[in-house]
Amino acid sequence: MMSVAQPAAPKTPVARILSTGALGVAVAASLLAVIDGESLELYLIDTPSLALAVGAAIVLLAAYRFARVGRVYACLGLGAGSYALAFSLIALITPHTGDAGAGFWAYVVVAWAMAWLCVEEMAALEPRDPMLRRLVSLAIPLTFGIWLLILWQVLVVGFAVPRVLLPPPSEVWLRLLASPEVLWKDFQQTFLKGVLIGYAIGCASGFLIAILVDRVPFLRRGLLPIGNLVSALPIIGVAPIMVMWFGFDWPSKAAVVIIMTFFPMLVNTVTGLAAADRIQHDLMHTYAADHRQTLVKMRLPMAMPFIFNALKINSTLALIGAIVAEFFGTPIVGMGFRISTEVGRMNIDMVWASIAVAALAGSLFYGLVALVERVVTFWHPSVRG
Amino acid sequence: MTSETLSPPVRSPFAGLMSGTAGPVLVVVAALLAVWYLAAVMLNTPFQRDIYKRGGLEDVSLVQLMTDTLAQDRPVLPSPHQVAVEIWETTAEKKITSKRSLVYHSSITLSSTLLGFLMGTTLGILLAIGIVHSRVLDKSLMPWVIASQTIPILAIAPMIIVVLNAIGVSGLLPKALISTYLSFFPVTVGMVKGLRSPEIIQLDLMKTYSASASQTLWKLRLPSAAPYLFASMKVGVAASLVGAIVGELPTGAVAGLGARLLAGSYYGQTVQIWSALIVAAILAAGLVSLIGLGERIVLKRMGMAR
Numbered sequence A: 001m002m003s004v005a006q007p008a009a010p011k012t013p014v015a016r017i018l019s020t021g022a023l024g025v026a027v028a029a030s031l032l033a034v035i036d037g038e039s040l041e042l043y044l045i046d047t048p049s050l051a052l053a054v055g056a057a058i059v060l061l062a063a064y065r066f067a068r069v070g071r072v073y074a075c076l077g078l079g080a081g082s083y084a085l086a087f088s089l090i091a092l093i094t095p096h097t098g099d100a101g102a103g104f105w106a107y108v109v110v111a112w113a114m115a116w117l118c119v120e121e122m123a124a125l126e127p128r129d130p131m132l133r134r135l136v137s138l139a140i141p142l143t144f145g146i147w148l149l150i151l152w153q154v155l156v157v158g159f160a161v162p163r164v165l166l167p168p169p170s171e172v173w174l175r176l177l178a179s180p181e182v183l184w185k186d187f188q189q190t191f192l193k194g195v196l197i198g199y200a201i202g203c204a205s206g207f208l209i210a211i212l213v214d215r216v217p218f219l220r221r222g223l224l225p226i227g228n229l230v231s232a233l234p235i236i237g238v239a240p241i242m243v244m245w246f247g248f249d250w251p252s253k254a255a256v257v258i259i260m261t262f263f264p265m266l267v268n269t270v271t272g273l274a275a276a277d278r279i280q281h282d283l284m285h286t287y288a289a290d291h292r293q294t295l296v297k298m299r300l301p302m303a304m305p306f307i308f309n310a311l312k313i314n315s316t317l318a319l320i321g322a323i324v325a326e327f328f329g330t331p332i333v334g335m336g337f338r339i340s341t342e343v344g345r346m347n348i349d350m351v352w353a354s355i356a357v358a359a360l361a362g363s364l365f366y367g368l369v370a371l372v373e374r375v376v377t378f379w380h381p382s383v384r385g
Numbered sequence B: 001m002t003s004e005t006l007s008p009p010v011r012s013p014f015a016g017l018m019s020g021t022a023g024p025v026l027v028v029v030a031a032l033l034a035v036w037y038l039a040a041v042m043l044n045t046p047f048q049r050d051i052y053k054r055g056g057l058e059d060v061s062l063v064q065l066m067t068d069t070l071a072q073d074r075p076v077l078p079s080p081h082q083v084a085v086e087i088w089e090t091t092a093e094k095k096i097t098s099k100r101s102l103v104y105h106s107s108i109t110l111s112s113t114l115l116g117f118l119m120g121t122t123l124g125i126l127l128a129i130g131i132v133h134s135r136v137l138d139k140s141l142m143p144w145v146i147a148s149q150t151i152p153i154l155a156i157a158p159m160i161i162v163v164l165n166a167i168g169v170s171g172l173l174p175k176a177l178i179s180t181y182l183s184f185f186p187v188t189v190g191m192v193k194g195l196r197s198p199e200i201i202q203l204d205l206m207k208t209y210s211a212s213a214s215q216t217l218w219k220l221r222l223p224s225a226a227p228y229l230f231a232s233m234k235v236g237v238a239a240s241l242v243g244a245i246v247g248e249l250p251t252g253a254v255a256g257l258g259a260r261l262l263a264g265s266y267y268g269q270t271v272q273i274w275s276a277l278i279v280a281a282i283l284a285a286g287l288v289s290l291i292g293l294g295e296r297i298v299l300k301r302m303g304m305a306r
Helices: A013-031 A048-066 A071-096 A102-124 A130-158 A169-178 A180-215 A217-231 A235-246 A250-273 A278-286 A291-326 A335-344 A348-376 B002-006 B015-019 B022-055 B062-069 B080-091 B102-133 B135-150 B153-166 B172-195 B200-208 B213-248 B257-267 B270-301
Strands: none
Touching: A013 A048, A013 A102, A048 A071, A048 A102, A071 A102, A071 A130, A102 A130, A102 B135, A130 A169, A130 B135, A169 A180, A169 A348, A180 A217, A180 A250, A180 A291, A180 A335, A180 A348, A217 A250, A217 B022, A235 A250, A235 A291, A235 B213, A235 B257, A235 B270, A250 A291, A278 A291, A291 A335, A291 A348, A291 B153, A335 A348, A335 B153, A348 B153, B022 B062, B022 B080, B080 B102, B080 B270, B102 B135, B102 B172, B102 B213, B102 B257, B102 B270, B135 B172, B153 B172, B153 B213, B172 B213, B200 B213, B213 B257, B213 B270, B257 B270
């Protein structure tokens, strides 16, 4: 509770301008029409729930601007106020697609400004408790993400963007809930079969070849420049060839993933195995360690940051490789297949649902690798902080 | 280790040639070519034997079999010289404006690559400047910049193109947007690191000069970020080429290297696929080494060359 007692710090110029501007806009916009349709015109007085949210926003902004409010209170108040305003705006516009008036957009701007101020105060908070600190560093990007979704929803509904171009996130969410078994089958086909098998084989073979290459300096000098070059090449182009060789089902996707993940792993492992210093080699030598002992006890642990770097790069590459390979031909299942066919059938909400699944799978995969990295390379300066 | 260095040096005639990188690289490339030829013979043999059987030809000599497998029309794996001949025929011997000229297709892919790369680099630099100067952006945007790359954005490529087509934007821009998305990330991450690379003592010096934030940016931060910029541009340009090629796949584009790949896979023209692939690789290597060249010249003039 130490942090609650923190006195209000002087505001930055941006915060001053933003809060004054938002306050002015919020007050002035009460004269404008919120809903401005052909047959319907609604003002703030006609929409009690929005009027309540706007009133709260004005009070909060005024308090923030003119009174000395503690940081934590400012954060919580502005955050809650901005979400209340945003959700009442969404609730108001949903039945009146495309009829948003000038007042509506003014309140959207006010809500966004409040969220920005909230994030600004949050970023300035420096809680001593590590737990709270982690919470804050998680809350800030989360706020940004949620606001991205809110703006998407508001803009698409407010401007009545055609569904075939861009569906609002709420519809994507409904589609996601409505067709879990289709999405699960796609996920199984693309991720559990193509991506994971290809990733495992590609990374493992890259690692093993790297250890072999490392024994022969001649090969190391010859392969490393080539490996570096290949890492920059558009390897994804082999996808049509692999589909021809291995057929439409998942083995061809796994083959593309193997080729895409092999070279980053090879190059990074070879570089990592060279990371140990002369003096460390000498120490192992004084212990009379043989090649295998030096490798297992010193050089491989030293190479782990590099290996995990490759594993992280590959986690993204693998998913991309498998999905793009499906553009060249699949059985009637798979994320890439779903995306390319539903685009053709103008079911854009299904496309976004597939993309959401892919994004979630990709982020979780990456996060998992990063988590394992923290455990394995606990000694590295970047992990110790 | 030590015992090796202590033993008397054995002077082999190849010692000088093989101790650098050029020799080993050449040997490895030669080995790869040999493997390619071997694989071509082995992969193409079953089909060739089929032809012989249908033609009623008995005991064909091994040499005959090998030459035949390396000269098939639609081989499973074309041999290197077939690909080389195809590339030569479609670049040097065709008019540049011809639909069958690889130069024509490359130029289309290259133009959207470069446009996307330019937009991505600009966006990346601007984002990095914003992130370095605003704590709000640093804390809220940076995690999303990183998360954006764990999302397989290439999956959206078909949709971006179809949607933009529907609202009347077609041609170069949709493909370039995909390249932009792929190339902004390395530039942002590299530039944030680069703009933060000046040491405290240098920033303090700027403060004693009472330099404004923009003066510090132009005179200290941007110059010291130059090496980082070039390193990340190399990654970015390779990524934007991938973006442009993939951007050509889903819409059944009629021109571009990606379209050549797609057409080749529809009609089983393996030689065409491989030649498009090799040309794409040459293009990528060329772009990366061009940026490397720029890097060397700029850093030398700035006195930062290593």
